[in-house]
Amino acid sequence: MxxxxxxxxxxxxxxxxxxxxxxxxxxxxxxxxxxxxxxxxxxxxxxxxxxxxxxxxxxxxxxxxxxxxxxxLRSTKAGLDQTMRIDTWNAVDDLRYDRALLGDLVSLRFVDAGQSAIILGPVGVGKTHLATGLGHIVIGRHLNTVLFSRADKLFARLRAARLDNTVDAELRRLTTIDVLIIDDFALRPLDATETNDFYELVVERHKVRTTIVTSNREPAEWLTMTADALLAQSAIDRLTSNAHTLVIEGPSYRQRTRPSHRLDATTDQVHPH
Structure with missing residues (x-):
């Protein structure tokens, strides 16, 4: 013009x-x-x-x-939800968390240092969203490889690999990924095989690769969700000693945004839930 x-x-x-x-x-x-x-x-x-x-x-x-x-393409291959990014996380006033720590995590200095991150909080506060957002930043700013997986699906994949004798190769793949995001860890109890796999992953990745874990439970509670307390303690001690822990407190985002009324199609009347 x-x-x-x-x-x-x-x-x-x-x-x-x-x-x-x-x-x-x-x-x-x-x-x-x-x-x-x-x-x-x-x-x-x-x-x-x-x-x-x-x-x-x-x-x-x-x-x-x-x-x-x-x-x-890389974020899709990594299993990252395209809509879950740091700038779209709904950090409303009624959520409480360490803003300085979140800013430090977003800078990715912890990734460069080979450190890990644990994001804790109740259901619906955006733990998965934040972890996914960090994954997108890693892909956008670095040449690192990223993989996002829900904990139950990750252990199911390893269990399936045992059936066709590819478990060693799968474990090697998981331990060499630069940033492994394990979502909803310890949501349900881990059996002996899953506990052992968790131990192997943490030990092999310790101080070498970054692991991001989200959970509704604190690490002290993880022990009660495993089948082998000794293996679990060893893994948890390694993970927490080299991880930044971000705790998010507040009401569920999903509950804050749920519809407050439903429309009865037959009577066209609005009823509260």
């Missing part, structure tokens, strides 16, 4: 892109540039950009697009 005195002119129309140009872009695997090339060319003309500056703006668009696409 150009201006003359106090008057504004309409933006210059996008330059038409011919089929030969589109074919060349596609041959170079730059077909997505065709979507913005016309607008970029019009802006370049308005601002008298040099050819080099114009080329730089095009390449910058393509790099940003590829980085965004790569991050989206």
């Amino acid at each position: 150009t201006t003359t005195g106090n008057h504004r002119t309409t933006p210059s129309p996008a330059d038409p892109i011919g089929p030969d140009t589109i074919a060349l872009l596609k041959a170079l695997k730059l077909g997505a540039l065709a979507d913005t090339l016309g607008q970029r060319a019009a802006l370049a003309r308005q601002h008298n950009l040099s050819h080099i500056s114009f080329l730089e703006s095009l390449l910058s668009d393509e790099v940003s697009r590829r980085q965004s696409r790569s991050a989206a």
Whole structure:
């Protein structure tokens, strides 16, 4: 858009892109540039950009697009919910937590230091959301590998691997992932096999890889949920000694946002729950 005195002119129309140009872009695997090339060319003309500056703006668009696409693919592969990000976490006034600690976790210094994180709190305060959000930041800022899994599904995967004799390979894979997020840990009791798998994962990852654990129970309660207190104590001691613990207190977000009334379709009357 150009201006003359106090008057504004309409933006210059996008330059038409011919089929030969589109074919060349596609041959170079730059077909997505065709979507913005016309607008970029019009802006370049308005601002008298040099050819080099114009080329730089095009390449910058393509790099940003590829980085965004790569991050989206990696987060999907990691099992991260695309809607659960740090900036969409609903940290309302009635939630109590250490804001300085959360800010430190978001900085990812603990990941760089090979440390872990434990996020504790009652049902519905956003533990999973925060852990997932940290996973997205790791993928967006670093080249680290990430895997998110609910605890019961993680142990079920290891149990299934035993049936086809691939458990050693699966354990090696899990221990080499840079950031492993275990959600809803100790929500239900762990049997002997699950307790042993938890021990193996923690011991192998201790001070080498980052583990993020969310739980409704404090670590002291985890012992009562395991089948082997000695193995569990050894694992829990290692994990907690090298982890930052964020405690979130407050009412469930899901309960705060649930519908307060339901509509009876047959009578069109509103009734309280």
